[in-house]
Amino acid sequence: MSTDREKDIYILAIESSCDETAASVVKNGRHVLSNIISSQIELHKLYGGVVPEIASRKHIEKINQVIQEALDTAGMTLDDMDAIGVTYGPGLVGALLVGVAEAKAISYAKKLPLVGVHHIEGHISANYIENPDLEPPFVCLVVSGGHTHLVIVRDYGKYEILGRTRDDAAGEAFDKVARAIGLGYPGGPKIDKLSKEGNPDAIAFPRAKLEDSPYDFSFSGLKSAVLNYLNGCKMKGETVNRADVAASFQKAVCDVLVEHAMLAVRNSGLDKFAIAGGVASNSSLRAALGDACEKNGIKFYHPSPILCTDNAAMIGAAAYYEFLAGRRDGLDLNAVPNLKLGER
Amino acid sequence: MKILALDSSGLVASVAVVEDDGINGNLLAEYTVNYKKTHSQTLLPMLDEIARMIELDLNTIDAVAVAAGPGSFTGLRIGSATAKGLGLALNKPLVHVPTVDSLAYNLYGTDRVICPLMDARRNQVYTGIYEFRNNELSVIEPQMAVGIDVVAGKLRDLGREVIFLGDGVPVFREVLTEQLMAGQKFSFAPAHLNKQRAGAVAALAVSYVRAGRVETAAEHKPDYLRPSQAERERAEKEKKEKLHG
Numbered sequence: 001m002s003t004d005r006e007k008d009i010y011i012l013a014i015e016s017s018c019d020e021t022a023a024s025v026v027k028n029g030r031h032v033l034s035n036i037i038s039s040q041i042e043l044h045k046l047y048g049g050v051v052p053e054i055a056s057r058k059h060i061e062k063i064n065q066v067i068q069e070a071l072d073t074a075g076m077t078l079d080d081m082d083a084i085g086v087t088y089g090p091g092l093v094g095a096l097l098v099g100v101a102e103a104k105a106i107s108y109a110k111k112l113p114l115v116g117v118h119h120i121e122g123h124i125s126a127n128y129i130e131n132p133d134l135e136p137p138f139v140c141l142v143v144s145g146g147h148t149h150l151v152i153v154r155d156y157g158k159y160e161i162l163g164r165t166r167d168d169a170a171g172e173a174f175d176k177v178a179r180a181i182g183l184g185y186p187g188g189p190k191i192d193k194l195s196k197e198g199n200p201d202a203i204a205f206p207r208a209k210l211e212d213s214p215y216d217f218s219f220s221g222l223k224s225a226v227l228n229y230l231n232g233c234k235m236k237g238e239t240v241n242r243a244d245v246a247a248s249f250q251k252a253v254c255d256v257l258v259e260h261a262m263l264a265v266r267n268s269g270l271d272k273f274a275i276a277g278g279v280a281s282n283s284s285l286r287a288a289l290g291d292a293c294e295k296n297g298i299k300f301y302h303p304s305p306i307l308c309t310d311n312a313a314m315i316g317a318a319a320y321y322e323f324l325a326g327r328r329d330g331l332d333l334n335a336v337p338n339l340k341l342g343e344r
Numbered sequence: 345m346k347i348l349a350l351d352s353s354g355l356v357a358s359v360a361v362v363e364d365d366g367i368n369g370n371l372l373a374e375y376t377v378n379y380k381k382t383h384s385q386t387l388l389p390m391l392d393e394i395a396r397m398i399e400l401d402l403n404t405i406d407a408v409a410v411a412a413g414p415g416s417f418t419g420l421r422i423g424s425a426t427a428k429g430l431g432l433a434l435n436k437p438l439v440h441v442p443t444v445d446s447l448a449y450n451l452y453g454t455d456r457v458i459c460p461l462m463d464a465r466r467n468q469v470y471t472g473i474y475e476f477r478n479n480e481l482s483v484i485e486p487q488m489a490v491g492i493d494v495v496a497g498k499l500r501d502l503g504r505e506v507i508f509l510g511d512g513v514p515v516f517r518e519v520l521t522e523q524l525m526a527g528q529k530f531s532f533a534p535a536h537l538n539k540q541r542a543g544a545v546a547a548l549a550v551s552y553v554r555a556g557r558v559e560t561a562a563e564h565k566p567d568y569l570r571p572s573q574a575e576r577e578r579a580e581k582e583k584k585e586k587l588h589g
Contacts, residue, residue: 047574
């Protein structure tokens with residue numbers, strides 16, 4: 001593998017698994033030359049969440065412009081590329097299919113190798129982009145609207161899953177609570193903002209512990225507790241302090257995430273910890289994890305917010321290491337909506 | 345002129361290459377499969393297969409044509425995204441061919457009225473009414489999503505002999521034969537002509553290109569003929585609120 005290291009590897013990466021149409025040119029897995037994201041968030045706000053059919057329709061309208069802009073921004077053409085990377089799962093099947101079909105056609109027409117990428121591996125790999133010193137092994141907490149995973153990254157492309165959510169993803173809980181207190185969609189950033197005005201210790205919401213697996217998560221009980229609290233206030237005719245609810249809920253989520261993450265790092269014997277996914281840009285979670293890592297002598301890695309959200313630069317980073325490991329996908333590559341981490 | 349065409353709008357997956365010098369038209373290759381709906385996995389390998397067989401240099405094609413709707417929403421997007429990717433990579437224009445028009449084109453030259461039927465679910469059919477006039481496809485009723493009774497009513501009003509085709513035929517054959525078209529003159533197209541064929545998409549695209557009806561790969565999008573369910577429900581809710589509010 002080290003024979004041809006002098007030659008730079010350029011990857012055009014495409015991501016369309018949910019409600020962002022994104023494309024990026026990444027050099028050698030860690031240098032982002034362009035990172036174009038066309039967000040559909042305003043469109044889905046009307047419906048209080050992502051509507052799969054609308055997302056798919058928007059992807060097909062935008063995808064060529066987004067890819068062209070990624071190439072133009074990088075100052076390159078398809079002829080300069082060494083491979084095409086594309087998210088093929090997990091995600092919304094109709095949305096994924098747009099990116100997969102587009103990537104396959106480009107790969108075929110330009111005779112470029114095709115590398116299918118797992119969306120969550122992309123999120124984890126976002127950490128490589130801004131941290132040239134970060135290399136496996138390390139522990140990573142992936143928290144987003146659709147995923148909550150605690151994993152050990154043993155090597156590039158090699159993942160050991162320690163824990164996952166049993167019910168709602170962390171970001172899902174944020175969205176549901178935000179809706180319940182009338183903040184609207186997307187819930188994460190809105191709760192984060194409102195929490196700054198509230199008292200995180202005002203209301204004692206539960207922290208779920210699962211006896212049989214110390215690394216697994218459960219957020220549905222917490223969500224129900226918030227809804228019950230709101231109902232109780234309504235019955236008693238009390239006005240709800242929304243900032244206190246937001247802050248106390250957020251604290252409950254963060255406490256559990258931090259506790260499980262630190263336990264995992266301690267038991268792994270590793271001294272590096274990273275976070276990834278949309279919820280990883282939550283300011284309170286970042287601060288809490290930062291403090292805990294510092295206290296425990298662990299080096300803490302986190303992508304900047306633009307690389308936490310769904311983007312194609314992270315897909316390019318993951319694709320690069322898969323490319324080096326020899327992964328090549330055929331013209332029959334399909335979208336796999338419930339692709340498991342570490343699965344091929 | 346060389347046209348590469350794709351159709352994954354329905355149960356059939358089909359790819360074809362047509363060459364036309366203005367005098368002679370040639371279908372160089374066509375690959376059509378009507379077996380399980382795995383278009384995402386089969387469409388591009390099918391194209392690769394025919395391209396190898398006819399030693400096609402993709403850079404020599406003049407345009408990529410695609411059956412751009414109506415049809416299965418996901419199927420349309422597989423075809424359109426594939427066409428857009430090819431157009432982007434090869435720097436070629438796209439030709440947007442209405443699915444129902446290309447189905448009608450299968451029956452070139454008939455003196456009867458042509459009525460393609462695609463099952464659109466929700467008690468509807470994607471259809472249109474066509475005829476050939478001076479050897480050119482002429483639209484009597486443009487493609488639409490309506491109840492089968494609506495299109496049958498229009499056909500009865502025309503009072504001409506009809507040929508039905510499309511993957512909606514098995515779904516509506518009985519109700520057409522026994523009720524809606526009882527007493528009328530009609531027939532159903534045979535197996536080799538009754539489903540989507542990329543060859544027909546390509547041949548029709550040749551005339552579109554001559555007429556300048558092309559678009560860039562970036563601007564191309566499918567024509568679903570229907571809003572999404574969420575948009576429809578939202579519009580209905582707003583309408584209700586206006587009425588009662």
